[in-house]
Amino acid sequence: MTPGKHEHGKAGASAAEHGHHAGDARLADEIRVHHASMVAELERITAALREAGPGHEATARDQVQRWYADVLVPHADEEEATTYAAAGELAEGRLLIEGMVQEHVLIKRLVGHFGRSEGATAAAYATAVLEAFESHQRKENELILPLLVHSPAVSLTEVMGGGHGHQLDGGDKAAEHGGHAHH
């Protein structure tokens, strides 16, 4: 059986042998789903800020600011402690992860510029954050996750064990931030 193929649904002897690979592929897909939901939410609140009429701008701006602080930045920090740490240990991942950590720094700098801006300038920085994040998460989906799933030296399930509140839909912290919950 090809390691790169999805193997879930297969039972028997191969399940024990390839168990963590099958689980890893599923987990990688769940991370991709979470990235897609992050992009969709960021598109929604960024558009709301760009289109906010007079009197609604402050609320729309606060919503974007809060999402950066509660969702985007913790997601990046958690990755650096989990998936990035594991991929950075692999020879094929070392330079890729260095570059991706530098993108976290870039995205956080854009978030900082947003925080010090208002009006059309803030909306422009929010658009820059959206574009940077969209490109960034695509590289995680297409480069980092396949590297981890296909590496016999790494179990993504173990790497993610325990601390994945900001990387999966339905994680404890993700649930707190979902829907209309305020805190």
Ligand SMILES: [Fe+2]
């Ligand atoms: Fe990232």
Ligand SMILES: [Fe+2]
């Ligand atoms: Fe990510």
